[in-house]
Every structure is written in structure tokens, then in C-alpha cells.
Amino acid sequence: MRIFMRRRSKLWTYLSATAFFLGCYFLYRNWYDFTNWKTEDDILSIRKRRYLDYQRGESSRSGPGEYGVPVILEGEEKKRADGLMAKEAFNIVASDKIALDRAVRDVRDPKCKDIKYPKVLPKASVIIIFHNEAWSPLLRTVHSVVNRSPPEYLHEVILLDDFSDRPELGSKLNAYVAETWPEGIVKIVRTDKRCGLIRARIEGAKPATGDVLIFLDSHCEAGPGWIEPLLFRIKQDRRNVLCPIVDAISDENLEFSSNGGYNVGGFTWSLHFTWRDVPEIDVKNRQYTDPVRSPTMAGGLFAVDREYFWEIGSYDPGMDVWGGENLEISFRVWMCGGRLEFIPCSRVGHIFRSSHPYTFPGNKDTHGINSMRLAEVWMDEYKRLFYVHRKDLLGKFPGDLTERKALREKLQCKSFKWYLDNVYPEKFVPDENVHAWGMVRNPSSNLCLDTLQRDEKIVFEMGIFSCQNGVSANQVFSYSLDGELRREEGCLTTHGEDGSVVKLEQCRNNSLQKWNHDKESGTIKHIESGKCLDRSNIPSGKSIIVKICKNGEDSQKWAFEHYLD
Ligand code: LR7
Ligand code: MN
Structure with missing residues (x-):
């Protein structure tokens, strides 16, 4: 009996020692791999191994929020979350409980999984801009991009910090990024003053060197297979500007739902983005997996050929903080010879928040002024319909527009009437016809x-x-x-x-x-x-x-x- 006991405890010692050494080995392997690389190819093969490791483990995970299920809080935790709701505009307590690299359900239509893309696709620079984003949604965005983009297509991830002052976004973020992605695929770029999201995107795009730019908000989760269809569609034509279907991540419980409906973008004459049904004419004779053209984009999530982005005038740098740039780039792309589409097989989740968890310096109505800039440059006589809603802006100075008007001239863009007639004929014009x-x-x-x-x-x-x-x-x-x-x-x-x-x-x-x-x-x-x-x-x-x-x-x-x- 005694002997047996002793044997068993010996066995345990052996087993735990082996487990310990194996654990050390794997930790070391990751660190060693990335600090002792030799060539680009070595790095790529190491990145591929890490990517495959993640894919292999993806079906056997456990923990709060895994596979996108809601995280329901109770008692003290719920109280704490409710208390923080006003500041963060989402449930930060639930978010912090979820693994930064959680798995999400594959919500794509099954037909999407049968599509074979060419082996060689353009490479992407994914640009994630943020101002005072909370830690867990920010890093969950980055992990989702790295873990769900085949390494050969992911050229880099640029984290553009728009002058945040949350302490953890400083050196702690630097350290986390250096440790987690020691090969340097994730880069941090910081502005030296608050730029607002429009200029921040320009600043994020400047250092990018991938073939394609993909912009994301800093509280997203890329879904399985999200990147290939975007890159493929740009490979087909560099003038295609592409949006994934946006799945809602609940601000209350972080559920990754599949209700990224099959919609396209529209706008109101007060120049707000709206979702709308895919028009009859575009539903006919098409497969679910086909791209669907859209008059506008929501703004935050899209892919564009890098050179084409600069060619068509990136963004209007005269726009401040938030709003308007989404319709501006939409009108501009269509009017200047490009094409805007939603790609049903590319799905990305986004936390929809009911308020902005950041300040608007000077308390300015940036959506109003930005929209005025876009109306003055791109909408010709139809700008009158914007001013019906914004009488208060009539006669106000929207800043210098010379360069944007020159851009429209240089690119020989079509009229806004052409856009309405050809791209958005269903749009009701209240004072015509x-x-x-x-x-x-x-x-x-x-x-x-x-x-x-x-x-x-x-x-x-x-x-x-x-x-x-x-x-x-x-x-x-x-x-x-x-x-x-x-x-x-x-x-x-x-x-x-x-x-x-x-x-x-x-x-x-x-x-x-x-x-x-x-x-x-x-x-x-x-x-x-x-x-x-x-x-x-x-x-x-x-x-x-x-x-x-x-x-x-x-x-x-x-x-x-x-x-x-
Ligand atoms: O000063 C700022 N600097 C920034 O870097 C203010 C914001 N930001 C960052 C911010 O951290 C975030 O990552 O900019 C990003 C967008 O800001 P949000 O998340 O507050 O914007 P939103 O999601 O409420 O608004 C939508 O419309 C905006 C109009 O200017 C932008 O285009 C957003 O990118 C856009 N978001 C989406 O399109 C997500 C898809 C869903 C929809 C609809
Ligand atoms: Mn957002």
C-alpha cells in the first residue's frame, strides 16, 4: 500500500514537472521565436504558427462572453457597471471580464465559406484610431484583427492614438503591444494634439505602407474570414471602396449578435447617415454573397486601396472631431469615379454606444460645421435641402474650402444631381417632382x-x-x-x-x-x-x-x- 502511494506521488511529481517545463518551453518559444528571427520569411512562418495555434484553440474555449454570448452581471458588479455607464457609454465591467482574444460566432452565411479566393491578395494596413478608448475593447479590436487575418494578408496594424490621456494608454499600452506582438506587426503612432477622428485617420494613413488601408473604430471585433473578401474586391478593381457588414456588439452585455442586417447606407437631408433596405432592383438576380452597392457608408469600417485613398483626396482635414466625413467620402467616391459597396461575407462587430465617451473641445457642433463643408463642396444646389434643416448655419463661415473645391475640379467629379439620379434614385427630394x-x-x-x-x-x-x-x-x-x-x-x-x-x-x-x-x-x-x-x-x-x-x-x-x- 505504502509503496503504491509512494509510486503515485512520484508519478505526480514527474507529471507536474513535465507540465511545468512544457509551459516554460511554450512561453519561451514565443519569446525566442520573435527575438531571434532572421528573415522576413522566418517572421512570417512564426506568425503563421501563432495564427494557426489560435485557430486550433478557437473551438474549445471557455469563459465569460466566449463565442459572443452576453455577459449578464448581478449584484455589486451590476451596480458598478451601471455607475460607469454614463462615463464609458457601455458596460466596461462586462467587457473587462471577457478575454481580450475571445472567440466569436461565425455569423456568415454558409455560402460565404465555400468561396475560394486567390492565394495572392493585396496586403492590408489596418488602422485603428482611438481617443481615450477603454482598454479592453481597444485590445479586443487588435487581437481580433491579428487572430482572424491570415498573416500573409496582414501587413501591419497601426494604432493611432489621438492624444488620449487615460494613463493606461501610455507606457502600459506600449509594453503590452511589445510583449504580445514582439515581431512588431502592431505599431503605435501618437498625435501631439487632439486631432479629432477625421484628421486622426489621415495621420494613421500617412505612415501606412500596405497595399490596402482598412479603417476600424477602436471597439470592434473582426469576424472569421473578414479580410479576404475585402482584399479580393480591391484586387478586382482598385476603385472599389468596401464596407463589411456591421454586426452589433451590445453596449449593455457585449453580446456579439448576428443582426448585422443586410442593409446599405442612405442619408437624411440633415446629413445624418441612415441604414436602409437594399432596393428591389439590387435584390433581383443576385447571390447573397455578391457585393451590394451602397449610396453611403457609416464611416468607421471600410477598406480602400492605399494609393487610391490619397488620389481621391483622403479626407477633408478641415473637419473637426466627429461627423460628416462619412457622407463626404461617400459622395466623393461615387461622384469622382469610384464605387462603394457592402460585402456580405465580411463581418465586423462594433459596439454601438448611445453617447460619446469623450469631449468635444470648445463644445462645438462639429457635425453641423463638417456637414456644412461637405454640402458647400459636394452638393451643388441641393445644399438648400440641408439648410432647410440647419437655418442656424446659413451665413456662418465653414472655414476655407478652396482646396476641397480645387480637388473636385481636378478630379473632374460629376454633379450631385448625377449622384442622385444614378446612385440613389430612390432618394426623395422634397421640393422636386x-x-x-x-x-x-x-x-x-x-x-x-x-x-x-x-x-x-x-x-x-x-x-x-x-x-x-x-x-x-x-x-x-x-x-x-x-x-x-x-x-x-x-x-x-x-x-x-x-x-x-x-x-x-x-x-x-x-x-x-x-x-x-x-x-x-x-x-x-x-x-x-x-x-x-x-x-x-x-x-x-x-x-x-x-x-x-x-x-x-x-x-x-x-x-x-x-x-x-
Ligand atoms: O476626437 C476623436 N478622436 C478619435 O480618434 C474622436 C473619436 N476618435 C475615435 C474613437 O475613439 C473611435 O475609434 O474615432 C472612432 C469613431 O468614433 P465613435 O466610435 O465615437 O464614432 P461612432 O461609432 O459613434 O460614429 C460613426 O460615425 C462617425 C462620424 O464621424 C465615424 O465615422 C465613426 O467611425 C462611425 N462609426 C461607424 O461607422 C461604426 C459602424 C456603425 C455605424 C453606424
Ligand atoms: Mn464607434
Whole structure:
């Protein structure tokens, strides 16, 4: 018995010693490999081994948040997370619990996995810009890029620090990067003053030497196989500018969801980016895996040929901090001979945050001024529609635009009308090809149809308010050739019960949204129900209704500000 015990403990000693030496060996191997390389090829083969090691281990991981599952906090931890939400604008406690190199689910369509790409593809410089990003999402972005990009296609990762002052982003970050990627594939570049994200991207692109630039926000996770389809599409034509499908990473629990819908980008006349359905015409005759053209990009995640990026004017360096550059580069790419596409087989997650976890120096409305710059340079006479929303900016000085205008001249770019007609023909232009537009006034009360600033993305009741004589964008409506009473995307909708309120719903070209306005009598009649838009005795600030039509009743008379026919 004793002998047996002794044998067993001996065996244990042997086993643990072996495990210890093996552990030391693997740690040493990584360090040794990278500090004793000889040639580029050696480095590449070592990087390949590391890449394969990660792939092999990817299916047998465990820990919070692995494979993109949500991290649900309770008790003290939840309290701490809630407390930090205002500052960080996402759940930093949950994020910190998740491995920096967690695996995510492969959310691509199965057909994507069958595509074979050529062995030789252009190489990418991935540029991740950040200002005071939290540690774990920043490094998770870098790990995801290195671990999910075949080494032969990843030329470098440039971490561009836009003058952060979080202490851990200084020497601690330097040390982490040097230790984790000793071969130097990840490089840190720092600005010496706060540049804002637009100039930061330019600064990040300057030192890059890969064939292709891929920009990412600093809170992303690249999905399996994300890089090949982007590079392949640029290899096919260097004028293709490409966006991955963006999967949402929850700001509440860091779940990597697969709801990166099959959408493309649009814009509002107030110059905000919007998601929209892929238009019918582009859905027909196509495979799921085909690239889909898009009028605009969201801004943060895209791939572009490096030389082409500089050729078409990189970014407008006169733009500050945040906003506008995404539509500017979108319009510019299309108008100056390029093409913008979403690539369904390339998926990248992004933490969508409801506020900005950083300051806007000088409290400036940078989105407004940046958008004004883009409207003045790229939108020709259509800039008027931006100013409908931004009357406050009329006459303001957007900074010097000479160089950007010269760029447009030099590149011989097409007009904004060409862009609307050819790239985004579905875009509703509120004052063109309509019967009438502007304020819709009830003369006897001097009240006007008004959105009352309610959120137009959700169905809401349409209101009335005292007429603002053309200064309020909330009172701009169009009477379309299809008989809709509409805003940019929303149409006045009713089932037509007597006395029921009228709602603003997404335009769907259906009969509940068709109206007939008679300029002479002033009535606006709901065609399906035969009821008339009626202000009755409804006070300013309340919702408008439809009622049985009474010929000549003052409360049913309406006049548009402008008639085109
Ligand atoms: O002064 C700054 N300096 C920076 O380096 C301010 C920000 N930044 C960094 C920041 O750390 C981050 O990595 O710039 C990046 C983008 O800033 P976010 O994440 O606050 O922007 P966002 O995701 O809210 O906004 C979207 O629109 C912006 C308009 O200017 C940019 O184009 C963002 O890149 C863009 N993000 C995306 O497109 C992600 C995809 C989802 C969508 C929609
Ligand atoms: Mn972002």
C-alpha cells in the first residue's frame, strides 16, 4: 500500500514537472521565436504558427462572453457597471471580464465559406484610431484583427492614438503591444494634439505602407474570414471602396449578435447617415454573397486601396472631431469615379454606444460645421435641402474650402444631381417632382402641420403648431406625385375612422397613405376613407385628425407654401 502511494506521488511529481517545463518551453518559444528571427520569411512562418495555434484553440474555449454570448452581471458588479455607464457609454465591467482574444460566432452565411479566393491578395494596413478608448475593447479590436487575418494578408496594424490621456494608454499600452506582438506587426503612432477622428485617420494613413488601408473604430471585433473578401474586391478593381457588414456588439452585455442586417447606407437631408433596405432592383438576380452597392457608408469600417485613398483626396482635414466625413467620402467616391459597396461575407462587430465617451473641445457642433463643408463642396444646389434643416448655419463661415473645391475640379467629379439620379434614385427630394411642398397652413387658425419634434423613426401622431414662416424644418411637408403627404421617409397615414388621429409612418406606397389635395377648395382628402384632414378645435401642440368632409368648413382648409403645378 505504502509503496503504491509512494509510486503515485512520484508519478505526480514527474507529471507536474513535465507540465511545468512544457509551459516554460511554450512561453519561451514565443519569446525566442520573435527575438531571434532572421528573415522576413522566418517572421512570417512564426506568425503563421501563432495564427494557426489560435485557430486550433478557437473551438474549445471557455469563459465569460466566449463565442459572443452576453455577459449578464448581478449584484455589486451590476451596480458598478451601471455607475460607469454614463462615463464609458457601455458596460466596461462586462467587457473587462471577457478575454481580450475571445472567440466569436461565425455569423456568415454558409455560402460565404465555400468561396475560394486567390492565394495572392493585396496586403492590408489596418488602422485603428482611438481617443481615450477603454482598454479592453481597444485590445479586443487588435487581437481580433491579428487572430482572424491570415498573416500573409496582414501587413501591419497601426494604432493611432489621438492624444488620449487615460494613463493606461501610455507606457502600459506600449509594453503590452511589445510583449504580445514582439515581431512588431502592431505599431503605435501618437498625435501631439487632439486631432479629432477625421484628421486622426489621415495621420494613421500617412505612415501606412500596405497595399490596402482598412479603417476600424477602436471597439470592434473582426469576424472569421473578414479580410479576404475585402482584399479580393480591391484586387478586382482598385476603385472599389468596401464596407463589411456591421454586426452589433451590445453596449449593455457585449453580446456579439448576428443582426448585422443586410442593409446599405442612405442619408437624411440633415446629413445624418441612415441604414436602409437594399432596393428591389439590387435584390433581383443576385447571390447573397455578391457585393451590394451602397449610396453611403457609416464611416468607421471600410477598406480602400492605399494609393487610391490619397488620389481621391483622403479626407477633408478641415473637419473637426466627429461627423460628416462619412457622407463626404461617400459622395466623393461615387461622384469622382469610384464605387462603394457592402460585402456580405465580411463581418465586423462594433459596439454601438448611445453617447460619446469623450469631449468635444470648445463644445462645438462639429457635425453641423463638417456637414456644412461637405454640402458647400459636394452638393451643388441641393445644399438648400440641408439648410432647410440647419437655418442656424446659413451665413456662418465653414472655414476655407478652396482646396476641397480645387480637388473636385481636378478630379473632374460629376454633379450631385448625377449622384442622385444614378446612385440613389430612390432618394426623395422634397421640393422636386412634387405637386407642392413647404408649410401646410390652415389659414383661419394660422396653425400648420408640425412633427412637434417627435422621433420620426417610430410611428407617431402628427401635430399642429403655430406657423413658423418657413424657419422650422418640423413644418416642411411635400405633396408627392404619388399622392402622399410626406416627410423624407415618413408618410401621413390613417385608417380613416371619423375623428381619429393621423399618424406618420414609414412610407410604403399603400392606400392608407394616399391623399388628394384640392388647391381651390383647400381640402386634403384621404382617398381610401373619403375623410378630410381637419384641425377642428385642436389647440397648437396637439395631434391632428380626420373627419367627415364638410364642404367649405374652415377647419378643413389647407394651403401649401409652394405649389409647383
Ligand atoms: O476626437 C476623436 N478622436 C478619435 O480618434 C474622436 C473619436 N476618435 C475615435 C474613437 O475613439 C473611435 O475609434 O474615432 C472612432 C469613431 O468614433 P465613435 O466610435 O465615437 O464614432 P461612432 O461609432 O459613434 O460614429 C460613426 O460615425 C462617425 C462620424 O464621424 C465615424 O465615422 C465613426 O467611425 C462611425 N462609426 C461607424 O461607422 C461604426 C459602424 C456603425 C455605424 C453606424
Ligand atoms: Mn464607434
